[in-house]
Amino acid sequence: MKEIVVISGKGGTGKTSITASFSVLAGRDAILADCDVDAADMHLLLEPDFANPGDFYSGEVSEIIEDKCTQCGECMxxxxxxxxxxxxxxxxxxxxxxxxxxxxxxxxxxxxxxxxELNVGKCFVSSVKTGTKMVHARLGVAADNSGKLVAKVKNEAKELAVKLGKKYVLVDGSPGIGCPVTSSLTGADFVVLVTEPSVSGVHDLKRLYELVKKFRIPAGCIINKADLNSKTSQSIIDYLKEENILYLGSYKYDLAFTRAMTEGKTIVEWDGANSISLSIKESWEKIKESLL
Amino acid sequence: MKIAIASGKGGTGKTTLSTNLSVFLSETEKVVLVDLDVEEPNSGLFIQGKLLSEHIQYKEIPEWVQEACTLCGECQDVCNFNAVIQLGDSIMVFPELCHSCHACSGLCPVGALPMKPKEIGLIRKYKYNNLDFVESRLNIGEEQSTQLIANTNHFTDENYNNDYIKLFDSPPGTSCPVIEATKGVDYVVLITEPTPFGLHDLKLAVDTMRDLNKKFGVVINRYGIGNDDVIGYCEEENISILARIPNRRDIAELYSRGELLYDKVPEFGSEIISLWNNIRKEVEAE
Incomplete structure (x- = not known):
């Protein structure tokens, strides 16, 4: 079993849309894990049944028992x-x-x-439309400890994959470089970095890869919306070569992603012949090949 | 006045809005923009100001003093984060797990765990024309951004008085970093896009802001894509829509090059003006 984690540093680069597309392509071969627990959106494309809900407790909160309190102020x-x-x-x-x-x-x-003990959210093991299972969570409002919830979602997905003899665990990771990302990365076999050719996209990709390097996990990179700035896209490709990151392809800027999403579909289901769909299929083949 | 620009979903335009609004306002007002997206700070890519000063930021972690320690085990018992562990006859401290609560240090009967500063990030002060800009950047490998955000809020209060309009470019999401970033603000601008992902994450952000008792309004970015569900939701929930920024390829291209938009794309500039008018109205309304 191989664990593939998709992350992006910067938000809004298309990470979730791409992970959901990979999920459709992987079909029954993969167990899915939505580790972007702060803004979990994979369920909007994959039709989970929200089965087996479990409360997730993490951390504690202190409470004063009023009757016993003498207002001495030591706690403060x-x-x-x-x-x-x-x-x-x-x-x-x-x-x-x-x-x-x-x-x-x-x-x-x-x-x-x-x-x-603090109830920070709910965790589900759902059946999804691709014929497999997805572990996902709903973080409570204003809750803390999303890093621990990420670890729980991922570990449940891994256990399930081992139990059911699946080839892959496919993880939609969190944005940023902090505690939820570290939790997403721990134990991964391959990291897919999704970026875009903007000053922010490049800046965030480089910071994120500095973190990935500390984990010594092989990585590949997708440049989404590549034609928005061809010069920057080329400079990203040069950077990938320098850092020995597998180039997984460039996708063009196209509202097809959004149109598919609005219909609750991944782009590979919505229009399999679309140029982006073909590029996604190519990327997925490259990822599988590199894991052999 | 303190205003946070936040969003549930990432990549909806927080930084675009923060940088353009603050530079626009600084033409006529005293403004400081503070980038609190410490994991991936991007405002500085659009505001290439003159560096005025740098301030290394620390968090406090306990340091074991072997000679003083009696190996009583109290520190390990009181740590709720498994950051202090007794292994045989030594005490191990795991700085990345430590929340700097001081419990182990304060409760150690022999003072064998004094708190020592550990570098976690860097605050930089810049000046860009009339705009003051504060960037806060977490060191790579540090996991807890919340402490640095708290430090940065404190730094802003100390360095800029109440004559300033203070704008905070916040981290994405709905958990601890966002809560810290919006703690002391008068108003929160939630920016989203009119898609199913945008709507879903907006709802989470709205629930969070309501839980925190914050005044807030919504900006719709990339207006014209997706569907009308975000507008329908805002109307149903009585949430003000402060501005609608059109979806245009030229905006995306200018953004990709790190350029400001309000003075180059008139349709964008006019939305920034109405955004500011609407924010002021909302903040002043009781």
Whole structure:
């Protein structure tokens, strides 16, 4: 079983549309994982049934038991997150600011502060229209700890792939270079970087690849909307050569992606003969080949 | 006045809006733009200002002092993030897991875990014509952007008084970094695109802003693609649409080269003007 993670650094480069297209091409060979838990959108294209929902708990939040509290203020002194304040002569903990470190619970002389496990979202193992399973999540509103939820989604997908004897786990990763991305990358066999030929696209690709290098995972790169700036696209291709990143193809700027999405379809289903669909098929073949 | 430009979905135009609005406003007002998308800061690509100063940013992590330690195990017991582990007769600290809460350090009975600064990123101050610009950049390999965002907010408060209009280019998503970035602001502009992905992620962002009790409005970028569902949703939910930026290839091409748009594409410039008028109206309305 090989794990392929699609990430982009910059948002809006077409990462999810491309991952969903790969999912259609992979069909029953792949288990899917939507690790962009902050803005999980794969379900909009793949028709999951939201089966087997499970609550996901991660981290804690502190709560003051009012009856026991003597308003001594020790908790407020040690909190480094400004989560405890004195309102109307009563100490209160703001659950959004609370980091869940539990420092306050240890210093309270009255044992008046308890830690409660935090429900940060729901995790699903769905059947999708491509005849396989997708693990995905819905992060609670204003919830923390998306990195841990990413790890959970990915690990469930991997376990399922092993159990069902699948060839691939296909992961839609998160934007940025922080904790959710690190979680997405851990344990991957191949990374697909999706970029666009804009100053931001190039800047974010290079920062992201610096991170990927630390993981020593082989990588390939797709240049989406390539004809928006052919000069920059060429400079990206040069960069890929320099860094030994597999060039997976250039897709042209085309509203076909959006039209397909508006109908709830991936572009390869919407119009298999579209030039982008053909390019995506080519990229997928290259990825499979490099994993042999 | 503090205004954050945010979005659920990435790549919807936060940076385009932040840079153009701030440069436009700085022609007549005192404005500071703060790039809080510390994982991938891009505003500086469009605002090539003169560098005024650099400020290395730190987070505090505990450092084990072997000579003082009695191996009582208290530090490991109190750490909720598994960042302090006792292995045999030594204490290991994992800086990337540490949330800098000081619990292990403060609760160590013999003071064997003093907090020491660790570099996590860099804040740079720039001047671009009349605009003040602050860029905050997370070191690659650092996982917790929230601490750096908090530092940057603090830095902005210290360096720019309330005469300034403060605009914050926020990170994407709906979790901790966004919450930190929008903490002290008076108004949040949520930018989206009129597609199923855009709508889905907008709904999550709206839920988050409502949960945080923030005033907010919506800008539709790439207007003309997709469908009318975002407009329908905003009307149903009584959310103000502050501006509609047309989908045009010339805008995408100018953007790809790192150019500002408000002074080059009149249809874009007029949307920036109405955006600002609408924001002011919304902030002043009770």
């Amino acid at each position: 002194k040690v909190c480094h997150f400004d989560a405890i304040s004195l309102i109307d002569a009563k100490h209160r903990i703001d659950p959004v600011s609370c980091e869940g470190c539990g420092y306050c619970t240890h210093v309270c002389p009255e044992n008046a502060i308890i830690s409660r």
